[in-house]
Amino acid sequence: MRLAKAELENKTVLITGAGSQGGIGADAAELLAEEGARVLVTGRHRERGEQVVKTITAAGGNARFLLADLSKLDDVHRLADEAGEVDVLVNNAAAYALGSSLELTAENYTAMYDTNVRAPFLLVQRLAPVMIARGSGSIINISTIAARGSMPGMSLYGSTKGAIESLTRSWAAEFAPYNVRVNALAPGTINTDNVSAVMGEAWHELEKANPTKRIGRPREISQAVLFLASDRSSYVSGSVMTVDGAFSSVLFQRPPITGLVPS
Numbered sequence: 001m002r003l004a005k006a007e008l009e010n011k012t013v014l015i016t017g018a019g020s021q022g023g024i025g026a027d028a029a030e031l032l033a034e035e036g037a038r039v040l041v042t043g044r045h046r047e048r049g050e051q052v053v054k055t056i057t058a059a060g061g062n063a064r065f066l067l068a069d070l071s072k073l074d075d076v077h078r079l080a081d082e083a084g085e086v087d088v089l090v091n092n093a094a095a096y097a098l099g100s101s102l103e104l105t106a107e108n109y110t111a112m113y114d115t116n117v118r119a120p121f122l123l124v125q126r127l128a129p130v131m132i133a134r135g136s137g138s139i140i141n142i143s144t145i146a147a148r149g150s151m152p153g154m155s156l157y158g159s160t161k162g163a164i165e166s167l168t169r170s171w172a173a174e175f176a177p178y179n180v181r182v183n184a185l186a187p188g189t190i191n192t193d194n195v196s197a198v199m200g201e202a203w204h205e206l207e208k209a210n211p212t213k214r215i216g217r218p219r220e221i222s223q224a225v226l227f228l229a230s231d232r233s234s235y236v237s238g239s240v241m242t243v244d245g246a247f248s249s250v251l252f253q254r255p256p257i258t259g260l261v262p263s
Contacts, residue, residue, distance in 0.1 A: 006036030007230040014086045014127070016070060016079075016119070017093025019043015019052055024142065024190060025092040026052045027218035028225045032088075033061030035226060040083055042093070044069045070119035071095060071111055080126035085134075088229045089127055091120035091164070092142045096157040104156050116160035117167075124171060128180060137180040140228045141168050142221075143240060145186050145248040161186075165240050172238030181237040183228045188244025190216040216245060 013032050018025030018041045029039045033056045041056075041063055043049040049065040056063040068079040070093045095115040097108040124139060131137025146154045147161035164184060171182040224243050227233050242248060 006034075007226065007232070008032055008088070009036035011037045011087040011229075012040065012085065013037040013088040013090065013229065014040040014042070014083045014123075015090040015092055016042045016068075016123070018090075019045060019049030019065065021048070021052055021055065022218075024187070024218050024221045025090070028090060028092070028222040029063065030056055030059070030061070031219070031222040031226055032229060033063055034059070035230070037062070037088070037229075039063040040066055040086070042066045042068045042070075042079060071115045073114075073118075073122075076119050076122050077126070080123055083127065085130045086127055087131070087136070088138045088140070089123060090140045090142070090225060090229070091123065093119065094142070094157075094160075096154075098153045098157070100153065101155045109156060112156055112160050116157075117163045120164060121167065124167075128171075128175060131180045132175060132178040135179050137175075138229050138233075139171065139175075139180065139182040140225055141165075141182070141184040143168075143184045143186040145188050145242065145244050147186065149248065168240065169238050176237055181228075181233065183233070183236060183238070184240040185221060185224050185228070186240050186242045186244070186248075187221050188216055188242075188248065190218055190221060216243065 015025050015029050018029045020026060020043055029041050029052060033039045039056060039062065041049055041052050046065070046067050049067065053063040053065045066079055066082050068075040070076055093115060095111045097104060097112065120141060128137070128139065141164045143161040143165050144158065146158035147165055151158060168182050168184040175182060221243055224241055228236065
């Protein structure tokens with residue numbers, strides 16, 4: 001029997017916001033490394049990021065940490081330079097602040113748009129030309145179900161992800177002639193360390209509201225990232241894949257749930 005080849009063998013993958021264990025980015029880095037990818041892990045905290053790399057390399061994977069705060073323009077450009085040629089770009093890093101539109105500040109606006117929109121735009125601008133010249137590549141943008149419906153306290157965050165979904169469609173059309181695919185993932189609430197820390201009592205309310213009666217796991221998002229990164233999705237581009245256990249199918253048909261937080 002012939003053994004299956006690792007799906008991302010000899011591929012270099014850059015995953016932003018992957019420098020902290022217990023999150024979607026770190027989990028995706030671990031899974032893609034298992035599939036043979038050389039993973040570039042980015043984050044704002046060196047010690048946490050190097051721990052993610054240590055976990056990957058201890059399991060036999062290939063990973064390297066690149067320190068970067070994507071709210072800072074210089075860090076975005078430096079990250080692009082240090083990353084070099086990549087086959088897959090996963091724009092996962094995000095900043096968010098919850099609150100009424102009447103309460104959020106100009107600083108909140110700047111932090112979210114700089115990290116969630118400007119950084120992905122500039123990374124694509126810097127890294128996509130190599131993909132185009134090579135004639136292959138995959139760009140995966142992490143969005144959220146908050147981009148497509150009304151969720152109290154998430155207007156500004158949702159708007160940044162709405163922008164990312166719009167860019168996803170535009171980039172897919174622009175890069176399609178060069179075999180560079182661009183897609184987005186829209187998770188529902190996922191059981192990450194960060195979400196657990198801020199969700200509070202809303203956790204059980206969200207579980208009850210979801211048709212699956214549970215919250216999603218990081219690995220369930222990572223599997224979708226792997227699909228879009230690999231040749232299994234060779235004819236998929238310009239899509240926004242919802243991964244939320246049918247939550248958004250019923251969410252916007254019922255009274256608002258208080259305490260919702262983004263993934």
